[in-house]
Amino acid sequence: MLFRMRQIQKLATLAVFVWALPIAGHAATPAVSVGREHCLALHTDGSVLAWGSDREGQLGQGRQTYEARPGLVARLSGIRAIGTGANHAMAIRTDGSLWTWGSNSSGQLGDDSTAFRSQPVQARAISRVSTVCGGESFSAALDVDGAVWTWGETATLGTGAQEASRVPAKLPGITGIRALACGSGHVLALRQDGKVLAWGANDEGQLGDGSRAQRLTPVEVTGLSGVKAIVAGNSFSAALKHDGTVWEWGVSLPFDTPRGVPRVVPVQTVGLSDVVSIYGGEVSFGLVAIHTDGQSWSRWITGTAPIRQSSVGALAGASAGYGVTLLRRTDGSVLSYGFSGNGFGSLGDGTTTYRDVPGPVVDISNIVDVTAGTWHGLALDASGRVWAWGLDTSGQLGRGRILGQSVPAVVQGLPPVVQVSAGTAHNLAIDESGAVWAWGSNGYGQLGDGSYADRAAAVKLTALSEVIGVAAGSNFSLAVQRDGSVWYWGGTLPGVSTQQPALPTRAMGDAKAVSGVNGHVLVLKRDGTVWSWGYNPSGQLGNGSLEDATQPQPVAGLSGIQQVIASDGSSYALASDDRVFAWGSNWTGQLGDGTLERKLLPVVVTGLGDVLEIAAGNEHALARKRDGSVWGWGLAEARALGSLPAASAVAVPLSTPAQVQQLSAGGQNSALLTQDGLVYMAGGNSVGELGDGTFAKQPDFVLSVNANTDGLLDLAPSVSNTPLASAVPLFLVKTERRGDLSSLTLRTNVFGLLGASSAQRAAKASVGYNLYVVALVGNQMAFQWVSLDSKRNWRQLSFPVAEYLAGVSLTARTDSILINILDSVDVTALLGARIFVGYGLDALEMVATGRYREVMTIALPAAP
Known part of the structure; x- marks a missing residue:
């Protein structure tokens, strides 16, 4: 029931096509699968490699996505002072400045x-x-x-604006406010005269103005006066009057059906x-009241009867919060209890064990304020320090975690x-026995293990067997069994579920393949027809309307179909006569029909x-033809x-290697697997999605490297390689980044020359190389070159160029040098x-031989 954790996401495009499982003990068929910001690769030995974003544990490296x-x-x-949103956090310094993260x-x-932001940044304009x-x-x-200031999504700004605001803006004409309360999608403001204003979402009556109409500007809550304190929660509101009574409005009995x-x-x-204070949370349905004696307290779900608690x-x-309630005692200690699990350590007791009775939050004391988000908690101590614990998938703990990996790594714990299938932030795999394994994000139950806890290591689903195909969507999953049964679990699909089922549930039968993303599903049936259901705002269901479908229905005019792809607002089908069909959103020409309609x-x-094959990302698509060429639009x-x-509204041939065997696409990335087992990637690379050892933008398809960074990623080592010469780097690098752009730490391992042809260029290398680090800062109108010297000082580049290191040996591919480029530097203005980075006998020789590589392009990462 984590429907309040939803965030509109640009989603991976994923599909699965199943004929028969390989015989146990035989070599697996190499494959690649692209998620939104991460990629999977299947080796012939049955192992799985992953690279790119690890924000929600989707690389399967066992890196925790939470702190208990x-x-x-x-x-x-x-x-x-401190505050939280659903998955972000805020702190006010003594000088009145506001700092935010998450x-x-x-x-x-x-x-x-x-x-x-995984570390605090200062909010602007306030x-x-x-x-x-x-x-x-x-x-x-x-x-x-x-005065009241608001920013973020449109409906909650209170200014009447029609667009979201990325900087604080003052509400015009609103003065004399003494308290604010934020709900999941609405705001309350308590005036000095004891009356309450409200604006934002109102689908459950949470604004209290007698209607259920959204309000983009403040309205007065009906019939309420003499208010002392206010609470805004998940589609409900509450107020404490000076007479000690509590009043509620909005959603009622939220967990009933x-x-x-x-x-x-x-x-x-x-x-x-006899209530002296009340408390709630922006994403919670719960309320806490402290009584006048300061010892007794009550708790309840809005719309139900309060229950008096033991002191x-x-x-x-x-x-x-949604997953945790915090109680602050007068002695400065903090207690916590849960409502729906502790899989993210949100109770702060050092465990992931659930309890619904108060127990101590460990390791903190002298606490003067507490606040809880969806699955994380914050505490402010008397010395002005902020403590955080719980879920950290959006950087809401402010720890500056490593969120991406630029080279592939083997997923641990898999048979x-x-x-394999990569979703937005979770993955599915089928083993030789037909069992399903899952890892990564699980806030909607998309892993199917019966929980809502993220898994940074793969878990086996016990509820499914004889599975021949899987598709990991945005926040849900699909599977096809050998008998043609289609199973789903995770995020809500219209007509299938009103909640997020954390265990597989049967949807339909007679299927050969499935594909699903962003709330819509395509099913390829054994008779070659295509069926769809789900959300339909762009016509992606192909039913001739914009109406959502709550039951599977045939896509009009399609027969003899061999492959289906569901993408973000669009759908694709490959017919047996080798034609490609498309429908749905087309604003970037992704339907390839020559229009933008x-x-x-x-x-x-x-x-x-x-x-022969098609693939699609958010707003682009690929096709592989029988002659081996790859086309895109x-x-x-x-x-x-x-x-x-x-952009191109018609399919055009792409510059790609020969003998492409398989395509995959997702988000802003594309992958090509060639018959010799090499993987070529193109697209975004802010979190290492290309797997080439860098975080740099690349002008064309590049080759991914292997997990040891001593050669190219090769999924079929028994086949000799014939890589595209223009895609082979002169030397390999492995770049690591920590933190966000406000506090970036960057370092790179530079390795020796990769191949014989490269070594020939380095005949004079016996005297040792100089290692250089340079940066191009600015834009086309005004830019300058700077270099990093041996004392780790950046200075304007001049000749002779100052080296970072001198006399290093990098003639063998196993030689490596670690370069510390940035250490907690704010690069938001860059x-x-x-x-x-590069190396040569001197800077001119380095440039002449092309022995340099871009390791990072400073760019904003896509939102998770």
Whole structure:
């Protein structure tokens, strides 16, 4: 039931086509699968390799996506107040400045970007901040003058604006406010006169104005006065009056099916009096009340009867998140209890064991404030330090975790695998026995192991067997069994589930293949027809309308289909006569029919024939023809189509290696697997998606390297390699980055020359090489070259170029030198800068031989 963790995402395009499982003991067929910001590769020995983003454990390296014990937020001190959103956090310094970190999909960090931050950054355009709160994808603050500031998603701004705001903006005409409360998608403001204003989402009546209509500007809550304190939660609101009574409005009985009748005006909470303070949380349905004696307290789910609790000592405050409620005692200690599990360590007791009774949060003391997000907690101590624990997939703990890997690594704990599928942030694999394994993000139950805890190591699904195909979608999963049964689990699909099932559930039968992404599903049946259901805002269901479908229905006019692909708003099908059909969203020409108009029914992709295979990313598509050529169309963003510089509404041939055996695409990336087992990648690389050892933009398809960084990634080592010469690097690198752009640490291992042809260029290398680090900073209008010298000082480049190291041996591919390039440096003002490393007898010889490589392009990563 983590439907409040949803975030609109640009989603991976994933499909599966199944004929029969390989016989146990035989070599697996090499394959690649591209997710949104990570990639999987299947080796002939049945092992799986992964590279790119590891934000939610999707690389299967066992790196925890959470912390079960509190730890200090990096680079933060002198704090006097804290706040949380669903997956972001905020802190106010004693000077009134506001610092934010975590999720930033709608600009809720206020730093004029949508880049997620794993360490604090200062919000822009606001100062003298008094209090702050956050919701699903927005934030709000009150300044010392009683003015309200908002930023993030549109509906919660209160300004009437039609677009999201990435920097704080003051609400016009609103003054005299003394308290704010943020719900999941709405805001409350308490005026000095004891009345309450509200704006934002109102689907459950949470604004209390007698309606269920969204309000883009503040309205007054009906019939409410004499208010002392306010709480905004997950589609509900509450207020404490000076007389000690509590009033609630909004969603009622949220966990019942069906829910209770929405309360569109405030109603008094029965059985509750002598209350001195109330607490809730932006994504929580829970409430806590402390009574006048300071010892007794009550807790309840909105719309239900409060339950008086046993004393846990004198209480000073509380905060309710979705997965954890925090109680702050007057002695400075903190207690926690859960509501729906502790898989992310959100109870802060050093375990992942669930309990629903208060117990101590460990390792912290002298706490003066607490606040809870969806699955993470924050605590402010008396010395102005901030402590954080729980889930860290969006950087909300402020630890500066390593979130990406630039070279492939073997996924641990898997038996021999015969098929893989990469989703937005989770993965599925089928082993030789037909069992399914899963790892990565699990906030919607998409791993199918019965939990909602992310898994950084693969787990086996016990509920499925004899599986011949899997498809990992955005936040859900699909599987086909040998008998043709289709199973789903994870995020909601219209007509199939109103909740997120954490275990596989049967959907239909007679299927040969499935593909699903972003809430819509395509099923290829054994008779060659295509069926679809799910969300349909762009016509991606192919039913001639924009209406969602709650039951599988045939896609009009299709028969004899061999392959189907569901992408982000578009759909594709390959017919037995080798034609490609497409329908749905088309604003970048991704349907390939020569127009930019969406299509509600299938149309033929122009100029294509003799097609063997198709693949599609968010807004681009690929086709492999019988002659071995690869064609592409749609958006060329991040060079997902290789050297093609601009979008194309018709299919055009791409510059690719010969003998391509398989295609895969997802997000802004494309992958080509050749018959000799080599992997070529193109597209975005901000978190290492290309697997080439860098975080640099590349102008064309590049070769991925192996896990040891001593050669190219080869999924079929028994076959001799004939790589495309232009794609072979002169030497290999392995670049590591930690933190975000506000505090970037960057280092690179530079390895020796890769091949014989390279060694011939280095005949004079016996005297040793000089190692150089240079950067191009600025833009086409004004740029300059700078270099990093041996004392690790950056200075304007001049000749002779200052070397980083002198006399190093790099003649063998096993030789390597580690270069520390940046150490917790704020590079947010250097977007577009390019960092290079190289070596030569001198700088001129290095340039003449081409012995240099770009290791990072400073760019904003895509939002998770």
